[in-house]
């Protein structure tokens with residue numbers, strides 16, 4: 271197992287740059303695009319490490335990766351955990367880890383899943399909408415509990431708008447969530463459970479200008495905010511066990527609130543993240559892959575597992591809520607300073623622009639509602 275592979279779909283800039291960067295470093299490991307022409311149960315691949323950027327859209331790849339993991343490949347991200355994870359669990363875990371998240375309620379899909387009937391829902395009552403609206407308030411966001419790429423994300427201002435949006439969501443299980451009115455917004459890469467890049471992000475800008483913004487919080491408050499976000503990014507990724515992920519924060523009253531942190535194939539395209547963020551992610555990913563390849567032990571499970579799963583296996587039970595820890599400001603990589611742009615007003619009561627924010631769903635045609 272002397273190879274490092276990358277498995278990908280339509281994206282181009284990151285896979286090429288990743289392979290070139292690993293190979294430039296002249297370690298004992300050669301990087302290449304993963305090549306598959308036969309998959310047999312229990313038979314190992316040639317890869318010490320596989321970076322997976324696409325299996326969420328290709329079930330065949332997910333099964334291939336689980337088999338590879340069983341036979342010793344360090345698959346990034348862990349295909350078992352990734353299959354099990356979704357945004358509602360992420361939020362619930364964040365609550366236990368002491369990371370602030372928006373108040374969130376889980377909604378059953380508006381339409382019944384295929385092959386179910388009215389009688390299949392013996393346990394489900396009508397949702398208590400009054401109590402849900404009272405708890406969450408308005409405006410609110412409604413978005414799929416699993417998925418990404420800004421698909422089927424709605425901002426609603428009242429119950430009528432909410433029900434109208436809900437009617438469009440078909441078989442999707444939805445999160446119904448307090449909207450955070452933010453003064454700053456960030457997207458943070460986390461690689462290898464240690465390298466963190468905090469990028470100012472303006473979600474109200476058009477897709478190609480979302481990274482063309484800068485942090486508004488300044489001085490000591492800014493330093494404290496950066497340190498807190500780094501702490502939260504690491505807590506979340508250690509809890510979940512992701513080697514390669516992004517965390518989004520909306521900052522309200524100086525508090526970073528985690529919005530989206532289930533992005534195991536985060537957008538890393540040079541045209542959206544910009545040259546300097548791209549350079550950071552290519553370098554960090556190449557270093558992480560080589561480090562992981564060196565650590566691979568033959569015939570062992572070389573996956574990363576989060577503290578939630580490890581705690582369960584060790585018998586220590588559910589992770590207890592942690593008291594807010596005061597950590598000193600830590601050095602954090604910061605995105606390229608970029609010119610300030612006036613944020614555009616968010617469109618109200620509308621589907622938020624459905625441009626792909628991650629590689630996650632790129633190969634998948636939008637589901638028919």
Ligand SMILES: Nc1ncnc2c1ncn2[C@@H]1O[C@H](COP(=O)(O)OP(=O)(O)O)[C@@H](O)[C@H]1O
Pocket residue numbers: 372411413417418419420421423447448449450451473474518520529530622627
């Ligand atoms: N609770 C919220 N408060 C404020 N903005 C939100 C909230 N939830 C989502 N958004 C906005 O909608 C965008 C898409 O939602 P997100 O949870 O990131 O879904 P996706 O996984 O599809 O990217 C976010 O980048 C953010 O701008």
Ligand SMILES: [Mg+2]
Pocket residue numbers: 419420518530627
């Ligand atoms: Mg997002």
